Amino acid sequence: MKTAARSQDVADLAKVSQSAVSRTFTPGASVSEETRRKVLAAAKKLGYRPNALARSLITRRSHIVALVMSYLENQFYPLALEKMSQKFQKEGYHVLMFIAEMDEDADAILAEILEYQVDGIVMASANLSPRLARTCADLGVPVVQFNRVSDPRRRSQNTLSSITSDNYSGGQMAANLLVDRGYRRIAFLAGLDNSSTSLERERGFTDALAARNVPLARREAGHYDFKLASEATRRLFTAGRAPDALFVANDHMAIAALDVLRSELGLHSPGHVGVIGFDDVPQAAWGAYQLTTVRQDLEQMIGSTVALVCEQVTGEVRPTNIVIPCALIERATVRSAD
C-alpha cells in the first residue's frame, strides 16, 4: 500500500519549512503569497491534504458517524438532522448521510457504510437485522436507533441501542384528553404498521380508551405519508358514521387531515372534530393549524443519541435503550375544558 504524503514531504518539495505548510492550511494564519503558491503546488503534486483520515488509519478513528435517514418531508427529521449534526460537530464528529427507504432494513447498505470506516451509526426511521447488528457490535461500531426501537416490548433483549420517546404514555395522554373533553366516537389514524412509533402510540391510545370504557370507533392508516393521510381522512369522514375525534400518529399526517376536514369537507376543529397529533413540529404551531399535539423532547433525544454514540466509540458497545418522556401541548384543535 502506498503511503500518504506527510506535511514534511510537502515542505521538502516546496523548499519551505513544515510550519509554512501548516500555516498555508490554517485559515487566517499569516503566509506570503509566494510561499502559499509553492506549498499548494507541492501539495497538489503529492496529493497531500491536511488529513484526519490518514491519521484515522493509525488511531482507528474516522470522526465520521453514519446517519441513515429516509423521511425528510416530515419536518421532525430535518430538525433532528440539523441538531444532531451540530451536536456531533461540537464533539469533533461529522455526519455522513445515507438515504434509505422508509422503515426498511439497512442491511443492504451496511457494507457500504462500514467501508467509510465510520466510528458509529445512527439509524433514524430505519432498521437493521439482529445478525448485522451483531456484526457491528463485534467490530466495535456502535449502532443507535433514533426514534425507533426493534421491539418496544422486549427492550432488554434488543441487539441495538435505541433512543425513543415514551410513545405508549403519549398515546395514553391523547386518549385521556379526548375522553375528558367529551369526545366519544374516537378514531385513530395510524402511521406505518412496521414502525414502533405508530404501534406504541396506538397501543397506549387504545389501552387508555379501554380503561375509560370508550371503544375505538374507527381506524385507518396513513403510512406517515401526506397524500395517503389525506385519503385515509376522506374515508373516515365520508363513509359510515363520522368520528367526532381523531388521534393521528404524527403531526405531518394531522396537518393533512386538518386540510381535508376544513378545506374539502367543511368541518371545523375542534367544533366538529377534535384532532391531536404527535411530535410538535414547528408547523403544528403555525397560525393556520394551531394543532394540539404530544411533544417529543427533541433536544433530549438528540443529546442522548450523541452522548451514547460518543461513549460507545471509546468504550464498550452494548445495547442501551433510553426512553424519554413526552408532553401534551394544548392548542386549538381540541375543545377546552368548560
Next chain:
Amino acid sequence: MKTAARSQDVADLAKVSQSAVSRTFTPGASVSEETRRKVLAAAKKLGYRPNALARSLITRRSHIVALVMSYLENQFYPLALEKMSQKFQKEGYHVLMFIAEMDEDADAILAEILEYQVDGIVMASANLSPRLARTCADLGVPVVQFNRVSDPRRRSQNTLSSITSDNYSGGQMAANLLVDRGYRRIAFLAGLDNSSTSLERERGFTDALAARNVPLARREAGHYDFKLASEATRRLFTAGRAPDALFVANDHMAIAALDVLRSELGLHSPGHVGVIGFDDVPQAAWGAYQLTTVRQDLEQMIGSTVALVCEQVTGEVRPTNIVIPCALIERATVRSAD
C-alpha cells in the same frame, strides 16, 4: 505511518481463506457462524474494516462530498438535502454534513472540511472568500455554491461555481402578475441583505415595477426567519398606509406573513392583500395556505449540482455558473384575472 490491516492479514490471523473474510463482510453471502466469529475477532484485533478510505489514500478519492448547510427550518433545504444525498449516493459518493451560520462565510471550517479529504464541497446558503476558493481550486477540490452566487452581476469573474435559479426573472414575474391583477400599493418583504437570492429577486421585482410605472410602496426585511418575517408583516400592515400586495422573498416567510394577516389582523388574501412567495415548498400547496409562488426547479438544480461536482472531481476545476429558469405557480393568494 502505520499501514492499515489488509483482508489477507485478517485471513492469516483467523486461519481462514481471504474469500471467507470477504464473504463475512458481504451482506447475504454464505459463511458459517464459526468462520464469521473467527473473522470478526481477527478483524477487531487488527482494526480491520472493509475499507474504501484506505484505498482513497492510494486513489486520492474519498467518495465524500462536504455539504455546508445552515437553514433546515425552511423546507426547501431539507428537500434539497434529501435529493442531493440520493443523487450523490447513486454516483458513488456520500454527503458529509457541516452546519454553518446562515450566509456567513465558511472560511473558518474549511480546514476541517479539507481534513476529511473530501472530493468536493457544496455550499448551500454559505459563502467562501475568494482566497480560500482559490486554495480549493489549487488543491483540485471543486466547490459549488447551491442556491447562492458570490456576485450575480459579475458571474464571469466569480471564483466559485454556482447553481442558482433565475431569481431576477422570478422577481419580474411576481411584479408583472401583481400589476396585471390590479394591485397598486405593492410591498416587498426581503430575506437576508447579503444573500444573492433576496437581492436578485428584489432587483428583478423593482425593475419590473419601474417598467410598469408602479413605485414600490414599502419594504421590510424578514431575514429569511419565520419570527422576524411575522414582525415585519405587522410593521407593514399596522403602521402607515397598508399595502394591497406583498411579494415575499421566500415561501417560508410568506407563510408567516399569511398567518399574521389572517389570524392577527383579520385580513384576507387575495381579497385584502395579494401575496406571492418564492420556492414552491410543499407547504405552499397545503390547504390552509394555497400560496401563489415562483417555483424553483429543485430537480434540475440538484441534477446540475451533482453533475458539476462529479465532472470536476475527475476533470479540471474551474468556476462554472449555471442559471435555471423558474416558473410562476398560481394558487389562491393573488386574485384571478377577470
